Amino acid sequence: MRVQQRSSPFRAALGQWVAGPDPQENLRRVERDVVAAAAEGAELLVLPEASMLGFAHDPRPLAEPLDGPWASRVRQLARAHGLLVVVGMFRPAGDGRVHNTVLATDGRDVEAHYDKVHLYDAFGTRESDRTAPGERLVTFEALGTRIGLATCYDVRFADQFTALGRAGAELVCLPTAWADGPRKAEQWRLLVRARAMDSQAFVLGCDQALDGQAGASFGVGASLVAGPLGEVLAEAGSGPQLLVAGLDLDQVRQTRARVPILG
Structure with a gap:
């Protein structure tokens, strides 16, 4: 049944x-933001790519399936606080590598996942050594709209x-760890x-914060919400932050009606 x-x-x-x-400490960070986002009246919370385990560490020993304890706890938090949560994790790929996965769940009726299609084999890095690519694009219905999923290097x-x-898709959630x-x-x-x-949609790009203590940071911060005409509606600084923005989906529909490039 199509969502109204x-x-x-x-x-x-x-x-x-x-x-x-x-991963357990990272789950506590997820919980902190779920509680804070719900207190701000948000219905959707987007968290970074690799929220389960930072990219400075090999994800293969700690990857879990979608029904494992890490993702199950995210579902519990989403259900308890009435949020749709979009978060990056790692799950086994079956060939000794992992999938770099984006999980979207409200813990009740909504459940979707996307495996990163475009792996970061660039700037001297080979994500494909540890990570198997996804094979399909993903959209799903929730919150009275259609939502698309992408992550990090996909943005290129x-x-x-x-x-x-x-x-x-009228909005695209983009969890990221932008080196x-x-x-x-x-x-x-x-x-x-x-x-x-390009998508004539809201894009919610949630990056990891800039880690000033690390030799090489897997985030620059600057998470932002861009509107269907490319305007910046909200933008974070470089450090840890909960960024909140209002989304009016009528802006997407008006843009597509006036500039019909997707037909």
């Missing part, structure tokens, strides 16, 4: 922080976001805004 199209604005939250080596591939828009480097923060902001225009 939403006509009223709602609030979404992005939880920006640094994932460490302990415009066709993925155009495809999500054509599939009806720091020369002009990387500038690229991140530009790409999120461009992909919002």
Whole structure:
């Protein structure tokens, strides 16, 4: 049954922080943001890529299936606080590698997951050594709209976001761990805004925070919400932060009616 199209604005939250080596400690960070987002009146919480375990650590020994204890606890938190939670985790791929997975759940009626299609084999890094690529794009219905999923390096591939828009996604959740480097923060902001225009949708890019204590940071912060015309509606700084923004889906529908590039 198709979800009735939403006509009223709602609030979404992005939880920006640094994932460490302990999945249980990272779950406590998830819980903290779930509680805080619910207190802010949000209906959707997007958390970073690799929230389960930071990229500085090999995910293969600690990866869990979708019905494992880590994801099950996320479902419990989402259900208890009435939120749709979108979060990055790792699950076994079956070939000795893992899938870099985005889980979306409200702990009740909504359950979807996306395995990262475009792996970060760039800038001297080979994510594919540890990670198997996903094979399909994902959209699902929740909150009276259709939501698309993508993660991190996917943001460099415009066709993925155009495809999500054509599939009806009115917002795209983009958990990310955007490795720091020369002009990387500038690229991140530009790409999120461009992909919002490609999909004619809201794009909620939630990055890991910049870790000033680490030798190489897997996040620059700067989580942001971009609207369907590429405008920045809310943007975080570089440190840990809960970013909250209002989303009016009528803006998506008006943009697509006036500039019909997805047909």
